[in-house]
Amino acid sequence: MVQQAEGLKYKRVLVKLSGEALAGERGFGIEPTVVDHITEEIREVAAMGVPLGVVIGGGNIVRGAMASQKGMDRVQADYMGMLATVINALAVQDLLEKKAIETRVMTAIRMEEIAEPYIRRRAMRHMEKGRVVIFAGGTGNPYFSTDTAAVLRAIEIGADVVIKATKVAGVYTADPETDPSAKFISDISLQEVVERELGVMDAPAVSLCRENGLPIIVLNLQEGGAIAAAIRGERVGTLVS
Numbered sequence: 001m002v003q004q005a006e007g008l009k010y011k012r013v014l015v016k017l018s019g020e021a022l023a024g025e026r027g028f029g030i031e032p033t034v035v036d037h038i039t040e041e042i043r044e045v046a047a048m049g050v051p052l053g054v055v056i057g058g059g060n061i062v063r064g065a066m067a068s069q070k071g072m073d074r075v076q077a078d079y080m081g082m083l084a085t086v087i088n089a090l091a092v093q094d095l096l097e098k099k100a101i102e103t104r105v106m107t108a109i110r111m112e113e114i115a116e117p118y119i120r121r122r123a124m125r126h127m128e129k130g131r132v133v134i135f136a137g138g139t140g141n142p143y144f145s146t147d148t149a150a151v152l153r154a155i156e157i158g159a160d161v162v163i164k165a166t167k168v169a170g171v172y173t174a175d176p177e178t179d180p181s182a183k184f185i186s187d188i189s190l191q192e193v194v195e196r197e198l199g200v201m202d203a204p205a206v207s208l209c210r211e212n213g214l215p216i217i218v219l220n221l222q223e224g225g226a227i228a229a230a231i232r233g234e235r236v237g238t239l240v241s
Helices: 019-026 032-047 064-069 074-098 120-128 146-157 190-196 203-212 226-232
Strands: 013-017 052-056 103-107 132-136 161-166 216-220 238-240
Touching (some): 013 019, 013 032, 013 146, 019 074, 032 074, 032 226, 074 103, 074 132, 120 146, 132 146, 146 203, 161 226
Parallel strands (some): 013 052, 013 161, 052 132, 161 216
Antiparallel strands (some): 216 238
16 A cells, blocks of 8 residues: 555545546547546556545446436436446546556446445445545436435545546636636535536535535546645635535
């Protein structure tokens, strides 16, 4: 196990990655060069000796809520989305291990041939041994997003912060990709996020953070070293607390 670096603001971290982040410019599937960049960011954090959990969405393959809007049964669609997160987790695990980062994938839906079932104490033990733990399969239940799964796992493993790595610099007053007048917000409360419907995470996830005093940092994954910088306590992205 790597000894933890000194002077870190956050000692245990959960990183939430969107599935779309793995697709790159194509918008669908898995782009190896993008995953390589993501795993470099994770490798940098692991080298700091920070116990690290990762939750990845499945939107680059299938989004349950969107599929249900097209007429598919919502429960069936959500289970398909959970399986998509497992595919993404295995892709990230493969590249991390090629970089000599010991990794475990743990799934909320049992599939022992390819991953361990999620058991909280086992997950924490993996992290104590310096392994990056990728939590896949969402919560294992339909109607709950991977945002909610990320916050739930963060609380369970005693994380100090949830870092949501996105395609934008942080939280804005509107979508910066469609509204050029959108203004960047450096600090905002969890309550205000709900009241202003800013879409940082879905309402159940934000509510869980608020009830448990768990801050969220929203930052741009494309900025090299942004996750490590946030863990050191540098001002990166938006702090939601």
